[in-house]
Amino acid sequence: MSWDPASSVLPAEERDQEEQAKAWYDEPTRALNRKLVEENRQLKKLLREHGISWDPRLTLNPDDPTRGTWASPKKSVTRKSKGPGPLSQENQHLPILPVELQVYILEHALTSKYPIIDPLSKSNKDALTVAERTRGNQIAIGFLATCKAFLLEGTRFLWRNNTFVFTCHLALRNFANLSLEYRKGIKHVTLRIIARYYDDEERKHLAPYPTSVISYYRTINLKAIPRIKEATLSRKGFRSYAWDQVVDFLDAMRPPYDPNHPKGQPRPRLLPSLECLRMDFVNFPDSYLTPGGGPSLHNFASHDLGCSLNELQITGLPDCDFGEELIAELTGMVKDDGLLLKSDATFVFSGNQLRPMAGRERWMPEWMPKVVRSWKVLAEEYASTKRTSSSQSSQSSHVRRHSHAKMPPAPKEEGHPVSPWKKRRTLFKTIPLEQDDDYRFWMEFDRLTGLPIEPDEYDPEDDDYDIEDLVCPSCDVIHPPVGDH
Numbered sequence: 001m002s003w004d005p006a007s008s009v010l011p012a013e014e015r016d017q018e019e020q021a022k023a024w025y026d027e028p029t030r031a032l033n034r035k036l037v038e039e040n041r042q043l044k045k046l047l048r049e050h051g052i053s054w055d056p057r058l059t060l061n062p063d064d065p066t067r068g069t070w071a072s073p074k075k076s077v078t079r080k081s082k083g084p085g086p087l088s089q090e091n092q093h094l095p096i097l098p099v100e101l102q103v104y105i106l107e108h109a110l111t112s113k114y115p116i117i118d119p120l121s122k123s124n125k126d127a128l129t130v131a132e133r134t135r136g137n138q139i140a141i142g143f144l145a146t147c148k149a150f151l152l153e154g155t156r157f158l159w160r161n162n163t164f165v166f167t168c169h170l171a172l173r174n175f176a177n178l179s180l181e182y183r184k185g186i187k188h189v190t191l192r193i194i195a196r197y198y199d200d201e202e203r204k205h206l207a208p209y210p211t212s213v214i215s216y217y218r219t220i221n222l223k224a225i226p227r228i229k230e231a232t233l234s235r236k237g238f239r240s241y242a243w244d245q246v247v248d249f250l251d252a253m254r255p256p257y258d259p260n261h262p263k264g265q266p267r268p269r270l271l272p273s274l275e276c277l278r279m280d281f282v283n284f285p286d287s288y289l290t291p292g293g294g295p296s297l298h299n300f301a302s303h304d305l306g307c308s309l310n311e312l313q314i315t316g317l318p319d320c321d322f323g324e325e326l327i328a329e330l331t332g333m334v335k336d337d338g339l340l341l342k343s344d345a346t347f348v349f350s351g352n353q354l355r356p357m358a359g360r361e362r363w364m365p366e367w368m369p370k371v372v373r374s375w376k377v378l379a380e381e382y383a384s385t386k387r388t389s390s391s392q393s394s395q396s397s398h399v400r401r402h403s404h405a406k407m408p409p410a411p412k413e414e415g416h417p418v419s420p421w422k423k424r425r426t427l428f429k430t431i432p433l434e435q436d437d438d439y440r441f442w443m444e445f446d447r448l449t450g451l452p453i454e455p456d457e458y459d460p461e462d463d464d465y466d467i468e469d470l471v472c473p474s475c476d477v478i479h480p481p482v483g484d485h
Contacts, residue, residue, distance in 0.1 A: 009205065011240035013290050016198055016225070019241075023170050028121065028177075103153060110154050111161040112138035115190065118171040119164055120178060127167035127194055129347070129354050155182065165190040169248040176256035176270055184268070187275045191249050194282040194349055195242040199224040205238065207285040210316060210345040210357075220350040222283060242284060243297070246326070250300035269305070277309050277333070281316035282347045282354070289322040302332030307407035309333050313367075315435065316345035334372040336409040339429050341367045346435060366434045369443060371450040374427060375470075376409075378447055379478035382467050386476075416442050420458045424465040449481055 024030075047053065097105075116139075117123050117132060125133060139162075144154045159182040166172045166189065175183070197205065209218040229236065253274075255267035312334050317323040331340055343366055345357050416428035425447040430440035444453045448470065470478050 009203075009238050010290060011197060011238040011288055012235055013241070013243050014235055014239050015241055015244050016196070016227070016239070017234075018227070019196075019225075027170070028174055106143055106150060106154050107157045107161065109140035109143050110157045114138055115163045115165045117165045118167055119175065121168070121171035121174045123171075124167060126349075127192060127354060129356060159183075160185045163188055163190070165192055166249075167192045167194065169245065169252045172249060172252040172270070173256075180258065180268065180272075183270065184272050186271050187273055188278070189271065189274065190278040190280060192280045192282065192347070193242075193245055193249060194347075194354070195240060195284050195288075196245070197222050197224045197288075198227050198239040198241070200227040200229045200236055201238075202226075205288075207283070207288055210283065210285060210318070210348055220283075220348060222285075222288070223349060223352060240288060240290070242289065243326070246330075247296050247300065250297070250305060254300070254304050269308070275309065276311040276313070278313040279315070279330070280346045281314070282345070283349045284317055284323070286318035286320035286323060289318065289320065297326075297329050298332070301329045305333045307333070307335045309338060310335060310410045311339045311341065313341045313343070315343045316347070317342070331372055334410075335407065336373040336376050337412075337427065338372045338410040339431075340370045340372050341431070342370075343367050343435055367431060369429070369431050369445075369452055371427065371429060371445045371447075373480070374445065374447040374450045375478065375480060378425060378467055378470060382471065382478055419444060420455075421453075421463055421465075423463050426453060 114132075114135065117128065139158070141158075144151045144158075159178070164186070166175075172191075199205070203224075205222040205224055206219045207222050209220055224238070227239075253270050255269050258267060261267050312330065314327060314330065317327060327340075327342065334340055347354050348357055349355070413428060413430055419426050419428070426444050427447060428442050428444055431443045433439045433441060444455075445451065446453055467478075472479050
């Protein structure tokens with residue numbers, strides 16, 4: 001079945017009130033508090049039924065001579081007071097492993113070969129594939145309950161050696177309950193953002209398949225969460241939660257509140273050492289994207305989280321004006337000379353379950369790389385070489401109009417090959433071969449455009465790179481190329 005854009009009903013972008021209320025009610029701290037309150041109530045009821053008071057100064061038995069007095073607890077005899085007892089006959093024959101081997105086993109047992117999804121939170125089954133739901137235990141978490149030494153060492157291995165996927169911004173917010181000591185060691189996370197749709201009418205919503213190859217030859221039926229019709233002036237009909245969901249994810253990455261943080265110092269972000277962020281967008285078809293995000297998206301990406309990443313990986317965003325606008329805003333999180341990687345969709349939600357994308361054309365490039373704001377090095381070099389008063393005043397006025405804190409660029413990668421270009425300014429980056437592959441290879445980029453240069457593109461006659469040609473004749477400064485931010 002082919003997709004007909006004229007027959008589609010465009011959704012209105014809005015957060016669902018009922019879903020927000022349920023998320024507030026199911027927040028882990030509130031859920032645990034309700035559980036403890038109910039457990040305390042049951043225990044008090046059990047004590048009353050047996051004539052026992054939970055207060056040692058009170059008793060329900062009037063004939064008890066200790067009524068109204070404190071009961072003196074007996075001194076418990078601990079293992080320490082007894083002293084170390086002799087080993088039993090069985091324990092004497094048990095092997096004692098060296099500490100190095102124990103630590104090695106502990107590290108191996110708490111390291112998963114698969115990403116851990118929604119740590120410290122309950123995962124949503126709709127956000128998991130069939131393989132992820134049936135995978136079972138990935139780590140031997142029981143090691144942490146063995147002893148205090150294993151608890152301390154194992155907790156470090158757990159958060160340092162594993163990768164994490166967040167499918168809900170609430171799970172990302174709940175991650176703030178983890179101590180900063182462990183959060184500051186995490187350098188790579190994945191955000192799986194699945195667009196949600198709501199409707200108060202029973203109807204189908206067809207969308208093109210989320211891939212640029214067969215997008216208009218195959219369709220998917222978007223899952224619409226049913227809503228109850230209300231006799232109010234609230235927005236009715238087909239609604240979506242896509243742009244605002246991106247805003248909520250970015251908001252969750254901002255600095256959480258810590259009562260023990262020293263006063264007068266800025267609070268660190270949720271993941272202060274994050275270097276690489278991957279964002280998998282699911283079911284974001286171009287026909288259902290509407291303008292959204294607004295100033296909040298720009299403020300979070302370009303200011304609160306601005307210039308904080310060395311690499312940003314984006315999959316699943318459609319190649320349309322709204323998709324390009326979202327990519328341009330998210331690029332604000334990448335440092336100068338940082339790497340932006342775009343690719344086709346990784347997942348699709350169809351048939352009431354999340355599915356990995358199948359039938360990907362192998363001739364298509366896995367990643368479309370670009371270096372972010374690589375032209376700034378040329379602009380700074382040009383500004384430093386200008387010595388005349390007129391150029392200095394022009395440049396200083398330009399800086400005053402765009403004054404921001406000086407942010408460090410992405411670190412240079414060492415060990416790259418020698419460039420054949422002599423005058424043309426380039427830089428090298430390592431690019432992953434495939435989406436989920438750790439193998440990387442070197443690729444050369446043009447500093448002006450930020451786009452890759454193939455090795456066979458070298459032409460000695462084209463090896464000419466005069467910075468004066470890049471200067472704006474009106475204001476005597478180098479402006480960013482079209483499409484760069």
